[in-house]
Amino acid sequence: MVSLALVDDHPLLIEGIVSLLSRADGFEILSTGSSARDIIDISSRLHPDVIIVDLSMAGDVFAAIATSIKLSPNTKVVAFTAATGVDSAIRALDAGANGYVLKGSNAQELIHAVESVRQGETYITQNFASQVIAALRNAPLRRVAAEVVQFSIREDQIVRLLLRGRTNKEIAISLKISEKTVRNYMTILMQKLNARNRLEVVIAAQALSEQEHIRSAEIQPRQPRLLS
Template identity: 30%
Template sequence: MIRVLLVDDQPLLLSGFSLILSTEPDLEVVGTAADGQQAVAAVTELAPDVVLMDVQMPLLDGIEATRQVVAGSRAKVVMLTTFDRDDYLFDALQAGASGFLLKNADPDDLVAGVRAVAEGHALLAPEVTRRVIEAGRHAPADVDERRLAPLTAREREVLSLVAAGLSNGEIASRLVLGEATVKTHVSNVLSKLQLRDRVQAVVLAYESGLVRPHR
């Protein structure tokens, strides 16, 4: 059972999200919060697996609340917003969010997103990632070898494919490797570069110049 905490200052949205998620047999809405301060306290009290976090809220916004939740718990945070704004997305990733969804996403996408993040996957389309990197930071002219130095040649190759949005299965097919081997390489990349998850790996791949944005 995946435990979910809903955080939004609009009661109607909380009710709607709760209704959608509660109909799923493997999802349990364990609580709701109306602002960032309540969210941080609720995470400590309820220990959810996934937090659906609004961006704009009173008292403490979703970005800072995400930063505190990630620092103080094992919960994964999916940011929710009505605005398709690059700065929100980039700030959310920097704060430690594992995913990003617009509030007008289809119910099926919401449910699938919660499951994906709970399983440790990033909820971020590669085209969105490229847009964020372009808007937030310019890719370096040369590859930053210092940041990538801990990686073997194979691990660098795997990282570049992760940044391209490929799943472990797709990477295995591309490199003619077993999926278990790919999982090991991904785990080694995260460990060596001290990254929390695949979202951070994607951002680092672009920031270091290993992968370049395509317009």
Template identity: 30%
Template sequence: MSVPPDPPAVRICLADDHTLMRDGLKEVLHTAPGFTVVGEASTGTEAMALVGRLRPDVLLLDVEMPGPHPAETIQQVARIAPETAVLVLTMHDDPHMVQELLEAGASGYLLKSILREELIAAVGSVAHRTSGSVVLIVSRRTVGQLHRQKPRDRKTQLTDRELVLLRLVAEALSNAQIAARLFITEATVKRHLTNVYAKLGAVSRVDALRKATAAGLIGDGRPGHAGPLHGAPP
């Protein structure tokens, strides 16, 4: 009796702008039988091109990279390679971001604090997209907020990080100052602002502050009147 052949390896692409993070992920994934990392990217644009060229089973995607907003990257990947499952891997435990990226088409949302066994199990579960369920490894607080959230319009709902950034804009901080305050790059600040403008239908900082104030998202829009910075570093 012939022995059935081994199933094909799960082909994985990594998208993270930190080389050490990608190296660590490769080390973890290569310990799992049947997994192989076939490509790496350090920006959202590179990730989309990589997926188009390699057609992996899974894309592990960080959200704090140069390039398009991660929701746009996920949507483009779905158009380019609908067979590729996108697993978001991030440090941001933000229920609004979770909902936004799952609505964009992500197959799962994982925190970077997860165990290696959880990462391997998550990749394996979405590799062949055999069910319509998603993989979610976040805090209990975020799970509770997701259950309480109603369906929303992504064009007007800002994430927690975007609200924090907008409140810093209301304090008249420059992009460089905001980047230093939030421990991110200026490119990431600009990407967040572009996304905020798109959601609010704004064309400038002043316009964004005016519309956010009118929507009750922040204070009166004047420096020093932005309201508390919930979630911002001390």
């Protein structure tokens, strides 16, 4: 059962989403709110698995997202918003959001986003994702592609699987390690690639692969390619 909370200052929208998710299998609604402050309060008190938040509410929502994650590290955040600007999406992801779903999306996409972030993925509305990725490619992240990055054998294996679209659970099964170990390696990869989230790890790894700057720290002078 996935525990959820919703924070949006539109009562009718909250009512509709609560009704939708309550009818879907595997979800439990813990609480609702209507301001940035409520994001922090609900996360710190109830520690839901996933909290769905609007970006256009009273208070600094982006700061609230960052604070809530510090107070409840296991809570995943999905921004559910009408803001179609790439800058808003990048700010939300930079603050720690794991998902970004536009309010024009259908109900099934919101459910899929919740399920994806719960599994450790980053989810962005499909028709909008390409714009966000393009913006990230032009961000300071690009400078990583000019560097030589050393990966251990295990890190290299995980990056290869990431580039094939594997989830944390699938990577764990494939490599016969725990999901917790995969998450630990993801943290290391984020540090090495100067990435803020899983999506940026993939983008940086793709850039490195294209320019052949990746080296294995444990097998020299091996020069592995990430894409098979």
